[in-house]
Amino acid sequence: EAGVAQSPRYKIIEKRQSVAFWCNPISGHATLYWYQQILGQGPKLLIQFQNNGVVDDSQLPKDRFSAERLKGVDSTLKIQPAKLEDSAVYLCASSFTGQGIAETQYFGPGTRLLVL
Amino acid sequence: GNSVTQMEGPVTLSEEAFLTINCTYTATGYPSLFWYVQYPGEGLQLLLKATKADDKGSNKGFEATYRKETTSFHLEKGSVQVSDSAVYFCASHTGTASKLTFGTGTRLQVTL
Numbered sequence: 001e002a003g004v005a006q007s008p009r010y011k012i013i014e015k016r017q018s019v020a021f022w023c024n025p026i027s028g029h030a031t032l033y034w035y036q037q038i039l040g041q042g043p044k045l046l047i048q049f050q051n052n053g054v055v056d057d058s059q060l061p062k063d064r065f066s067a068e069r070l071k072g073v074d075s076t077l078k079i080q081p082a083k084l085e086d087s088a089v090y091l092c093a094s095s096f097t098g099q100g101i102a103e104t105q106y107f108g109p110g111t112r113l114l115v116l
Numbered sequence: 117g118n119s120v121t122q123m124e125g126p127v128t129l130s131e132e133a134f135l136t137i138n139c140t141y142t143a144t145g146y147p148s149l150f151w152y153v154q155y156p157g158e159g160l161q162l163l164l165k166a167t168k169a170d171d172k173g174s175n176k177g178f179e180a181t182y183r184k185e186t187t188s189f190h191l192e193k194g195s196v197q198v199s200d201s202a203v204y205f206c207a208s209h210t211g212t213a214s215k216l217t218f219g220t221g222t223r224l225q226v227t228l
C-alpha cells in the first residue's frame with residue numbers, strides 16, 4: 001500500500017515570496033491533515049479536511065495560509081506572503097474516517113521550508 | 117485545553133540498556149494516548165497506542181501503560197538497539213478536540 005506522498009521535500013524561498021506544498025493521501029482515506037512542525041517542537045495541526053470540507057482550521061493563519069482539497073483527494077497548502085517564522089517542516093497526514101478517537105493517522109515525509 | 121509534556125532530550129544510551137521516556141498529559145476528557153516515532157529522513161509512524169485507563173500498548177519491544185491516576189503514558193523498552201535511534205513523540209487525542217496534540221519530542225541516540 002502506497003503511503004502519503006508529499007512534494008517538494010525541500011524548499012528555500014525569500015520572505016514575502018509565495019510557496020505551495022502538495023499532498024496525496026493514502027487511497028480511500030477520507031480525512032486529510034496538515035501540520036506545522038517548527039524545529040524543537042511537536043507538530044501542530046493547521047487544518048483538517050473531511051473529504052473536501054474543512055473540519056478544523058482554527059490554528060491556520062488565514063491572512064497568509066490557505067489550503068484546499070479539491071475532489072476530496074489531493075490537497076495543496078499555500079503560504080503567501082511567507083515570513084521568517086514560517087520556516088518549519090510541513091507534514092501531511094491522512095486517516096480512514098477521521099471519526100474514531102483512536103484512529104491512526106499516517107504521515108508523509110514532510111516538506112522542509114526555509115524562509116530567508 | 118489539552119497538552120502533553122515529554123522529558124527533554126537528547127537521551128543517549130548504550131545498546132541493550134533500559135529505556136524510559138516520560139510523558140504526562142492534561143485533558144478535559146478521557147483521551148486516547150499515542151507514541152509516534154520519527155526515524156531520520158522519514159515521516160512520523162505510529163508506534164503504539166492506548167485508549168483507556170490501565171491499557172498497555174506495545175509494539176517492537178516498546179511498551180507504555182495508560183495511568184489515569186498519574187496522568188502518564190511513559191514509554192519503556194527493556195533493551196534498546198542502535199536501530200531505535202529516532203525522535204519519539206507522545207500525543208493525546210480526545211473526541212471533543214478531534215485532533216492530535218503532540219509533545220515536543222525526545223531524541224534517542226543509541227550507541228554501540
